[in-house]
Amino acid sequence: GEDVEQSLFLSVREGDSSVINCTYTDSSSTYLYWYKQEPGAGLQLLTYIFSNMDMKQDQRLTVLLNKKDKHLSLRIADTQTGDSAIYFCADGVFSGYSTLTFGKGTMLLVSP
Amino acid sequence: GAGVSQSPSNKVTEKGKDVELRCDPISGHTALYWYRQSLGQGLEFLIYFQGNSAPDKSGLPSDRFSAERTGGSVSTLTIQRTQQEDSAVYLCASSSSGRWPDEQFFGPGTRLTVL
Numbered sequence: 001g002e003d004v005e006q007s008l009f010l011s012v013r014e015g016d017s018s019v020i021n022c023t024y025t026d027s028s029s030t031y032l033y034w035y036k037q038e039p040g041a042g043l044q045l046l047t048y049i050f051s052n053m054d055m056k057q058d059q060r061l062t063v064l065l066n067k068k069d070k071h072l073s074l075r076i077a078d079t080q081t082g083d084s085a086i087y088f089c090a091d092g093v094f095s096g097y098s099t100l101t102f103g104k105g106t107m108l109l110v111s112p
Numbered sequence: 113g114a115g116v117s118q119s120p121s122n123k124v125t126e127k128g129k130d131v132e133l134r135c136d137p138i139s140g141h142t143a144l145y146w147y148r149q150s151l152g153q154g155l156e157f158l159i160y161f162q163g164n165s166a167p168d169k170s171g172l173p174s175d176r177f178s179a180e181r182t183g184g185s186v187s188t189l190t191i192q193r194t195q196q197e198d199s200a201v202y203l204c205a206s207s208s209s210g211r212w213p214d215e216q217f218f219g220p221g222t223r224l225t226v227l
Contacts, residue, residue, distance in 0.1 A: 004154075035218075040220065042116070042203055042205075042218030042220045043155075043205075043218040044218070045215045045217075088154070099145075099168070100155075100157070100216070102147075102155035104153060104154035105154055
């Protein structure tokens, strides 16, 4: 079955850039997603990228996709303490509806 | 408007008891999903409802788990004869149509602890 892997923890200083990496195994993935989960809250969609794109930028967020290597990354520029959260990578394979396979999440800790 | 709501927010139960978890999706959303988030395990898909179609139950881990969605809106996830390994956060999500790249809106989850 599909598998999505992420590093579990990343620590950065406020103002630095953060890069969270993700690998997936299913070559038929159609969309790839990044979700953010703050403590005690549900997941919030940050951004997504279609599998035929290699980059998407949205304000401080840059998503890079290397489809050949099945590698996805999320770069957060000028990281703030409010960015501290768990970030989930997810891939979606067309099966008639949008069921997602999630990674285990990367905990980002931003220190002042 | 209101987001996805779930109740209760926390549930502590004894092994062997049955529990019911409730999800109120965003009004008008036809697609509803249940996921389980276990410590260190990420999110595990459990079940998907789309309108009045038969649900996709392929992610349910055992026959102790069942879910229903009444009137195409509220959903209830039932776990019978709970086991300690059922302890997790159960997340519900809804989306407007279930089609690509439909955003899934998540509720805050129900934290289930089985003693």
